[in-house]
Amino acid sequence: MEFKKCVRCGSFFVSEGDVCQNCMPKDRLDLIKFNDYIDTTLDNSADSISINTGISLKNVNRYLNQNQTNIQ
Numbered sequence: 001m002e003f004k005k006c007v008r009c010g011s012f013f014v015s016e017g018d019v020c021q022n023c024m025p026k027d028r029l030d031l032i033k034f035n036d037y038i039d040t041t042l043d044n045s046a047d048s049i050s051i052n053t054g055i056s057l058k059n060v061n062r063y064l065n066q067n068q069t070n071i072q
Helices: 024-040 046-053 057-071
Strands: 002-005 012-015
Touching (some): 024 046, 024 057, 046 057
Antiparallel strands (some): 002 012
């Protein structure tokens, strides 16, 4: 494990992953909303996902990058 900065709130933490323990539940909920949206909607632009799900554009882009990494 290494010392990291949470991509959601900016606090520093020691753990695996990109988000701190405080942000983890919100991140999981956003990821579920994100996956449901892209599974059911044809318009999968980052702006559209953000507007229609309420997930910040920063986190939408992070989830999109994670999905691309998982596909390759």
